[in-house]
Amino acid sequence: NAIVWVVGAEGDQRLHGYNGDTAAVVYAGGGANELMTGTRQWNTGIVARGRIYFAADNKIYAFKLSAATPTPTPTATATATPTSTPTPTPRPSPTPTATVTPTATPTPGQITLTARGYKVHGRQRVDLAWSGATSSKVDIYRNGTRIVTVGNNGAYTDSPGGRGHDTYTYQVCNAGTQTCSNQATVRF
Structure with a gap:
């Protein structure tokens, strides 16, 4: 599942991460020194050394993670269970086949x-x-x-x-x- 990163979605100029499939919040906020102006949206970021990094406005923004690295929650997917149904095997019956006998057509010689x-x-x-x-x-x-x-x-x-x-x-x-x-x- 993808994480969608949004800054300022709640009007607080903070980074928020949402599960791309369920829209569940996977990361909310950041500290007072981790504010961005305007509203932005990404579907990619880099998580390293306890921070989330984004490039925007010719700057690199780093948001410190307060807990473990956020990961999206996988959505359960139903799995079909096959049921076998016996199928009768067809029995071929002999059918006469016509035999083609080619007849040569003379081709005039090239002068x-x-x-x-x-x-x-x-x-x-x-x-x-x-x-x-x-x-x-x-x-x-x-x-x-x-x-x-x-x-x-x-x-x-x-x-x-x-x-x-x-x-x-x-x-x-x-x-x-x-x-x-x-x-x-x-x-x-």
């Missing part, structure tokens, strides 16, 4: 594309190389438009024919499907 641009006699050429296509033929797209369908041999050289600065984005798809590669970009 990976690389592109390398270069010039021959000033004209643009692009070598395409891919892997992972699963159909016998592939569609080749340049800038979103299909330019040719070729056998799936993993390589093709495109001749866009330009001479200046251009950018081409290529993609390879299994013929007639939306299973496509990454986009590969070449800048001239």
Whole structure:
């Protein structure tokens, strides 16, 4: 239980200690030289060498205890007594459990594309190389438009024919499907 310390609670400028739970007085007063001005309240203090010490107003106040160190009186607490009640033990009954048989769903292979641009006699050429296509033929797209369908041999050289600065984005798809590669970009 906590002790609540109050100065001037009775209008006498003396230190009073109360049980924080029951409000019972555990310390009342102090001597004539142990007076404080105003009304103050604490819930902490230090008890040592027969005195109670508080810090307030940039001072340390010491109140001499006239008897033994005050301690709060503990409050009795009711303790419940458990009573056992027999509970029947449940008996499990067998229940058939369905067995799940997983069926694999084929995942289309990932097509990976690389592109390398270069010039021959000033004209643009692009070598395409891919892997992972699963159909016998592939569609080749340049800038979103299909330019040719070729056998799936993993390589093709495109001749866009330009001479200046251009950018081409290529993609390879299994013929007639939306299973496509990454986009590969070449800048001239």
